[in-house]
Amino acid sequence: xxxxxxxxxxxxxxxxxxxxxxxxxxxxxxxxxxxxxxxxxxxxxxxxxxxxxxxxxxxxxxxxxxxxxxxxxxxxxxxxxxxxxxxxxxxxxxxxxxxxxxxxxxxxxxxxxxxxxxxxxxxxxxxxxxxxxxxxxxxxxxxxxxxxxxxxxxxxxxxxxxxxxxxxxxxxxxxxxx
Amino acid sequence: xxxxxxxxxxxxxxxxxxxxxxxxxxxxxxxxxxxxxxxxxxxxxxxxxxxxxxxxxxxxxxxxxxxxxxxxxxxxxxxxxxx
Numbered sequence: 001x002x003x004x005x006x007x008x009x010x011x012x013x014x015x016x017x018x019x020x021x022x023x024x025x026x027x028x029x030x031x032x033x034x035x036x037x038x039x040x041x042x043x044x045x046x047x048x049x050x051x052x053x054x055x056x057x058x059x060x061x062x063x064x065x066x067x068x069x070x071x072x073x074x075x076x077x078x079x080x081x082x083x084x085x086x087x088x089x090x091x092x093x094x095x096x097x098x099x100x101x102x103x104x105x106x107x108x109x110x111x112x113x114x115x116x117x118x119x120x121x122x123x124x125x126x127x128x129x130x131x132x133x134x135x136x137x138x139x140x141x142x143x144x145x146x147x148x149x150x151x152x153x154x155x156x157x158x159x160x161x162x163x164x165x166x167x168x169x170x171x172x173x174x175x176x177x178x
Numbered sequence: 179x180x181x182x183x184x185x186x187x188x189x190x191x192x193x194x195x196x197x198x199x200x201x202x203x204x205x206x207x208x209x210x211x212x213x214x215x216x217x218x219x220x221x222x223x224x225x226x227x228x229x230x231x232x233x234x235x236x237x238x239x240x241x242x243x244x245x246x247x248x249x250x251x252x253x254x255x256x257x258x259x260x261x
Contacts, residue, residue, distance in 0.1 A: 016220050022230070026223045026242065050220060068212070070222055071243040148213060168218070 001106040002162050002177050003058030004114065005051040008099055008169025009043070018046045027053075027072045035077075047100045048093050049077050055104035056082040056089040058164050062149050063106060099171045114175040124165035124172035131176070179259070184252055191228045195221040207249040222246075233259060 024033050032049055039045035053075040075084050082089045090108035094101045103114055117127050125142055141153045152159050163176035189205055196202055197216035211217045226237050226245060235258035244250045
């Protein structure tokens with residue numbers, strides 16, 4: 001099972017004032033807050049931990065077919081691992097000047113393909129479509145299942161691809177297990 | 179406070195975070211903050227904090243995890259105000 005999340009750092013700085021009283025407490029555990037305030041670049045750490053939680057949330061929701069829930073604090077970051085209830089996920093985060101992108105996996109040995117593009121919204125789907133096209137997989141459509149998780153359909157049949165798409169501000173990305 | 183007054187206050191709170199401004203016109207109890215209004219998930223915390231300030235209530239973790247729709251938020255605010 002796989003999930004990914006991208007944060008456009010420039011947009012995040014405009015959209016969210018994480019220094020607002022109570023903000024960090026609602027999302028992060030005490031240990032995570034310590035990691036943030038002692039970080040050399042606290043802004044970067046806020047969004048790194050946030051994207052880890054979001055990427056794992058997506059993988060976890062898809063894995064267990066869960067209804068949407070807003071419980072970021074239940075996703076606990078420990079180094080590059082995130083636990084939720086009794087489940088552990090492994091994450092890889094790429095930190096660049098303009099974005100932070102995290103990929104989360106339940107089984108870290110599974111191979112995956114991921115791509116980031118600088119485009120607006122919707123495009124996350126298109127870049128995944130073109131990737132699949134290069135693999136000879138065509139005639140696909142995206143649908144959302146009853147718990148709002150996107151799935152790939154081909155000839156009216158759901159294909160069991162494990163993938164995740166994300167977009168924020170100027171950036172889109174996908175990850176797909178191969 | 180009537181439910182209508184509550185929804186109208188809630189609407190004022192969420193408006194600055196709504197990306198899909200077109201959807202603001204037809205808000206119903208079923209409106210979903212993320213799916214319909216395209217509120218960024220990191221901004222849901224701001225909605226929660228604004229609701230706490232506006233109504234003088236505390237939204238704990240259990241309540242926060244449900245605050246994804248107008249309906250759920252109204253129920254939570256009513257519940258906290260009743261205590």
